[in-house]
Structures are given as C-alpha cells and as structure tokens.
Amino acid sequence: MKNLKIKNLDEKDIENLKQIKIIELEEMKLQDLKILKVKIETAIKNIEKE
Structure with missing residues (x-):
C-alpha cells in the first residue's frame, strides 16, 4: 500500500485506516498459516510414503 x-x-x-x-x-x-499447513501436510505424506 502506497504511503498517501x-x-x-x-x-x-x-x-479506520488503522483498522484496515x-x-x-x-x-x-x-x-502464511495456510501455506505452512499445506507444506506440513505434504511433508507428512512424503514421510509416510517412505
């Protein structure tokens, strides 16, 4: 967001600007948490395959 x-x-x-x-x-x-969750789930699946 540009500094206006x-x-x-x-x-x-x-x-209002602070709330936004x-x-x-x-x-x-x-x-970020959703991405992390997917990475963790993928890592667990990969470990289980081994």
Whole structure:
C-alpha cells in the first residue's frame, strides 16, 4: 500500500485506516498459516510414503 499524503484527516478516519491495516496484516498471517499447513501436510505424506 502506497504511503498517501492526506491532509485534514480526523481521528475517525485515522482509526479506520488503522483498522484496515490491521485487517490486511491478519489476512496476510492467515495466508502464511495456510501455506505452512499445506507444506506440513505434504511433508507428512512424503514421510509416510517412505
């Protein structure tokens, strides 16, 4: 997300932007966890095959 230079933001706008950023970070964490889960499941399957 680009750093936007915005003037005249009130506290509510700032709070909303913070919430959006927190949600984006949470979604990124979830994606990372899903990828990790798939990698672990794949590794377990590979070990079981051996």
